[in-house]
Amino acid sequence: MMTKTLRSFFILATMLFAASAIAASGWKIDEEANKALEVFKDEISGSQVFLDQSAGYLIFPKVYKVGIGIGAESGEGALRIGGKTVDYYRTTSGSIGFQLGAQAKSVIIVFMTEASLNKFRNSEGWKVGVDGSVALVDVGAGKAIDTNNIKDPVVGFIFGAKGLMYNLTLEGSKISKLDKSD
Numbered sequence: 001m002m003t004k005t006l007r008s009f010f011i012l013a014t015m016l017f018a019a020s021a022i023a024a025s026g027w028k029i030d031e032e033a034n035k036a037l038e039v040f041k042d043e044i045s046g047s048q049v050f051l052d053q054s055a056g057y058l059i060f061p062k063v064y065k066v067g068i069g070i071g072a073e074s075g076e077g078a079l080r081i082g083g084k085t086v087d088y089y090r091t092t093s094g095s096i097g098f099q100l101g102a103q104a105k106s107v108i109i110v111f112m113t114e115a116s117l118n119k120f121r122n123s124e125g126w127k128v129g130v131d132g133s134v135a136l137v138d139v140g141a142g143k144a145i146d147t148n149n150i151k152d153p154v155v156g157f158i159f160g161a162k163g164l165m166y167n168l169t170l171e172g173s174k175i176s177k178l179d180k181s182d
Contacts, residue, residue: 024076030085032061033078036106039160046145051110055117056081058175060091060107067102071095075107076178079121087121088178106160107170109134116153125176134170 024032036059041047051057056079063075073093078085091107111117120126135152137145156170 026078026085026088029061029076029078029088033059033080033085036061036108036160039106040108040157043159044145044157050145050150054110054112055114056086056111058089058107058109058111058120060089060109063091063105063107065103065105067095069096073173077107081117089175090178091173091175093173104160105158108157108159109170109175110155110157111153112150112155113153120154120175125174127174136170 037051058077058079060075060077063073065071065073071094073095074090076088076090079087079089111120134154134156135150136156136158137150158170
């Protein structure tokens, strides 16, 4: 017999993945990505210069996570090169351990070199920590990005977290290309 906690988790996880199964159209992902970029630029000084220096960047405007001991996370995003969307992706992950709650966050993964961008684009499902390491940059609202000190080929930012959830990480996230023909 299932415990109440486990049953609650399965209900939350089912809702999360049902919502992600109803995939957004390309234009809707782009619209949401534009909003997330504006928040990023407004909150973090130097972010536009940083993005302009990159080979490309992946924007997940809303990544939803739910967890009650076991966690599940999913979101859709756009890969931009030269400021233009070239592909769409989904991020998913699961986790086991101390966690309780639900959360929505925005994630931007910046590819600082052509080599790191090409490795990502040529992969069949890219897993953070396995196929590539992402250096998470801790900058809060009102802070600035110091482009002189960031030397990692792939850099990640998590911002705009809403809700209560312990453990902000990208480790173990799998990123897969979506087929969007619109």
